[in-house]
Amino acid sequence: MAETKTKKKSGLISHGVAAQNRKARFNYTIKETLEAGLVLKGPEVKSLRHGxxxxxxAWAGERDGELYLFNAYIPEYQGGxxxxxxxxxxxxxxxKRKQMRQLLGAVSRDGVTLVPLDIHFNDRGMAKVQLGLGEGRNKADKRHAIxxxxxxxxxARLMREKG
Structure with missing residues (x-):
């Protein structure tokens, strides 16, 4: 995804990241990413725009042959x-159906997890979810990443001090 602009109008996010799962890249090794649309109601969109x-x-998975986002917390909109x-x-x-078959096949075959990385608004103002195919890390891998x-x-600090 290219560089996104964040415009704030009285605390609202019209473009850019609305929610981010920062621990996902630490807890999982992300092999592949995919952008998916998100079906929301009006008050949910307003609440997302407040960030x-x-x-x-949160996690993503299959229910009744469709792909769903489970356990994502979007608080109620308090705007009356x-x-x-x-x-x-x-x-x-x-x-798309082909992408969904590939994702669900990888989940069942390779034992990877569909992890939501962030929810953002694209240039047209549509809410999108960036999903990652993640393989869980063990403690040693996490220590190595740290x-x-x-x-x-x-x-970077040494390079700044030298020159």
């Missing part, structure tokens, strides 16, 4: 709207 959603415990919705309700993901990240930070 209050969380994806830390009468229609209420369930904050952790399963939300349908829109992907050490590599620390070394990159120290290396």
């Amino acid at each position: 209050r959603a969380t994806l830390t415990e 709207v009468l229609s209420r919705f369930e904050p952790r309700a399963p939300r349908k993901l829109l992907v 050490a590599a990240r620390d070394w990159q930070r120290d290396k």
Whole structure:
């Protein structure tokens, strides 16, 4: 995905990231990413535009032959709207049938997990979910990732000080 612009109008996000799962790239080795559409109701979109959603415990999977986003928390919109919705309700993901077969085949065959990485708004203002095919990391892999990240930070600091 190319560089996205974030425009804020009185606290609203019209383009850019609305929610991010920052621990996903630490807990999983992401092999492949895919962008999927997200079926939302009006108040859910308004709540997302305020940037209050969380994806830390969310996952994607199959239900009745369709792909869904489970356990994503989108809080109720407090703007005086009468229609209420369930904050952790399963939300349908829109992907092409061929892509869905490939994803679900990889999940069943390779034992990988469909992890939502972020929810963002594209240039047309449509809510999209970036899914990643993730393979779980063990403790040793996580320690290695922490050490590599620390070394990159120290290396950048040394380069700044030298020149």
